Amino acid sequence: MASHLEEVEYKNGEKHGPWVQYYAGGGKRREGAFDMGKKTGKWVEYHKNGQPAAVNHYQHNQLIGEHVSYYESGHLKQTGQFNELRGKSSDGRKTGTWTFYATDGKTVWRRITYKNGSRTKADEHPLGVCPECGRVVESPAWEKCPKCDSELA
Ligand SMILES: [Zn+2]
Numbered sequence: 799m800a801s802h803l804e805e806v807e808y809k810n811g812e813k814h815g816p817w818v819q820y821y822a823g824g825g826k827r828r829e830g831a832f833d834m835g836k837k838t839g840k841w842v843e844y845h846k847n848g849q850p851a852a853v854n855h856y857q858h859n860q861l862i863g864e865h866v867s868y869y870e871s872g873h874l875k876q877t878g879q880f881n882e883l884r885g886k887s888s889d890g891r892k893t894g895t896w897t898f899y900a901t902d903g904k905t906v907w908r909r910i911t912y913k914n915g916s917r918t919k920a921d922e923h924p925l926g927v928c929p930e931c932g933r934v935v936e937s938p939a940w941e942k943c944p945k946c947d948s949e950l951a
Pocket residue numbers: 928929930931932933943944945946947948
């Protein structure tokens with residue numbers, strides 16, 4: 799019986815209206831809404847501890863507008879943007895600068911710049927890479943490379 803893990807309403811056999819899914823333990827796992835079977839509006843995913851994990855927006859089942867994700871601590875993890883729907887093939891594609899934060903929620907370790915879903919330039923890595931193996935450094939707290947165990951300056 800999975801029915802208690804999901805709250806949903808149907809219209810003409812399609813999911814329609816507010817939708818909530820729960821973890822087996824009872825906390826919210828995801829919530830959003832459907833418009834005749836298609837994801838619409840704001841959707842939120844939650845960590846098991848109840849903190850939001852990701853916030854997205856949908857229109858006609860496609861990601862649009864702002865994306866934000868969070869670590870279990872509540873600190874910012876990633877921000878970015880999707881194209882709005884304008885009846886073009888580029889609708890719903892990643893656009894602009896996507897920013898990735900270290901677990902402190904402040905230090906940027908990666909920036910990716912998109913236009914219509916394609917990278918427009920090389921990714922930026924403000925914390926640098928491991929001098930031995932090239933692994934991107936994701937946190938100023940790293941003292942050793944998790945890939946090759948080299949000391950990081
Ligand atoms: Zn390394």
